[in-house]
Amino acid sequence: MKKTTELHVDRRQFLKGSVATAIVASIAGCASQVQGQQDSYLMSLIAKMTLAEKAGQLHMDGVLSPKMVQPNFQKINPFTPNFTPEQAAGLLAAQQAQIRSGQMGMMTSPEDIDSVVYAQTSAVKETRLKIPLIFGADIIHGHHTIYPIPLAEAASFEPELAERTARACAVEATTNLGIDVTYAPMVDIARDQRWGRVMEGAGEDVLLGSRFAAARVKGFQGKGLTDPKGLLACPKHFLGYGAAESGLDYAGTAMSNRLLHEVYLPPFKAAFDAGAIFTMAAFNTVDGVPSTGNKALLTDLLRTEMGFSGVVISDFQSELELINHGFAKDEREAAKLALDAGCDIGMVSGIYPKYVPQLVQSGELDEKVLDLAVYRILDVKMRAGLFDDPFLRVDQAHAADKAPAAHLALAREAGHKSIVLLKNTGQLLPLASNAKVALIGPFARDTKNVDGAWSPFAPQVASVSLAEGFKAKLAPSNLIIEDGCGISEAIEGGIERAVEAASAADVVLLAVGESASMSGEASSRASITLPAVQQQLAEAIAATGKPVVILLRNGRALALEGAVKQAQAIVVTWFLGTQSGHAIADIVMGEVSPSGRLPVTFPIASGQQPYYYARESSGRPTPVGESPMFKSHFIGIPDDPLYPFGFGLTYSTIEYQTPTVYTASVSKDGSVTVSAEITNTGEYEATEVVQCYMQDPYARIVQPVRKLLDFKKVTLQPGEQQTVSFTLLASQFAYLDQKLNKVLESGTIKLWVAPHARAGEAVEIDVV
């Protein structure tokens, strides 16, 4: 083992004479006895704890770095407070004292691995009961190497890709930071593109969201809960956070219990089934009750109904926010209500250690509630291997390569697979290698808005800008670069210079879109269009008559307008992370073919939000492209998307035959196979995402117009034909009735095998 810091504790040394020895010995026996022995060990440990120590286990604080007392200390982590070296010394001493007194259970967002070692050493050497701490951080789409934002990766329709990138995140975060838990994946279904946190999840669809949730949990957790290079996953935010009213972050939800179960719960179930033992309570209310104080959600639904046996953590002081909601009258009541509801760990607020002991002493809180929460966190620490080895995820060669080359290659591959080609008039793309290109726009040279909103640990590795990506492909004389404007502000003479550059080129690559801070937490947008100055730039460039390829940088679906919408080609490039510029240039120059599909619907206008494909059948539907009076639509636009869910082009053309089923009916306990022939009728190899949808056209609860049931990614050579089949259980056609019972009625089901949510002809099957 490498001794990497003077604070580093040799774990074998530590094991001698520690509580861990007793546990290791106790679990060495017969496997069937292990759980019982662990339980009795934990019970006896709890019996030894004071009320203050118990409440302390439920407290999470931000880890302070021992280096912060140095005058030249540069903080990386936005959660680290601002301080002078003198203040830092005081803060650090106070935190150490709190750890030593056994009043800390979990710590968050360390600056560096030394902070983790420093705090853990105090916990396991200097506290009365030597209970290890558990460390968490937001490792959402990368640590040093940044991968595409989760929404972008969902566009790959390849959950295995997300499993691999989550795995790589875990390897880097354990190796370089020594943490145990990541507050990810975010599995909130997001159907309103005004909500900034759309970028953090897998988009609007329940099935896609569930598959990505499970894949990410598996990837983070690697070989299991005690994998030294694995991070425990914490799917979040429980529950319904993505349904924030009008897409406004931190707003309440208008939510039926059925919708909660049908749409918002399944990705959590998938994440728990994949092995997640943490979850995070959400900021929002559900039916008037804040999630963090919601016993019906955190205890009845999560634990009793779903059988979740892990730990619930609050979302950054959400237990304290019960006061702002007007749900708790003061801190003391907030602590009681949150803990009683089933929120085990309070993130950063400190109200658990402050009030829980008194609440128990006064009889206002049953000590059994406290003991159960303490049991859960101790049990999770044990399952995570920390009683056996508190430095399990620290004991790595963490001075090693911070971002291995294999991770860079994976980031580039993930970038390729996340890019979605929306439009390619006259096969403008891919560009010829000798094309004279004007790369224009506020993102042309930009390096600050490449990674996306969740990359606090990224600065060590420079991300590749568009300019660098295209410089690597084109002769210097064939590439002119102009900013044209800033992201939201004009540059003097910028548009004129950009027009000049466009006029001198064969083709314009116009890089427009959102800054990193325009999506993510607290970044809701009332209008999901491009900033006005960028639209002006696009109009001026279009007026040159040169063909324009829009390279869209975005953390959500956008409502494209004017010259951007009318451009000859549109490529959705999201925030792709470390290898962004290379991945985009590879696609534009045709070295890699585009294969991504939209995980969110692109609307015609912002005002259509929330707008998603799986909407209920309306009583007054409108035919595609039409806007007849007294039929459902907004004045001036048809009730259509600009680009539907699941849409994306390749450089080739794929034709679908009408699907077939081999039998006209299926019994309720049977299965049916639906197939379609697809042919690559173009000149390029193409990877197609073949999507299988259903509709129950007649039911006692109004059903969605379509619902994704499955998808497959297939690669076809020019001229190649393949039959793509989906075998579906009839039980997949069931729906939840008003009492939330699953019902499968006899009757017709429509099935599609199609390239997106609005395409294709249906085939019918009778459920008998």
Ligand code: BGC
């Ligand atoms: C976010 C969470 C995040 C937490 C800790 C909160 O503001 O809502 O998603 O995990 O902060 O950083």
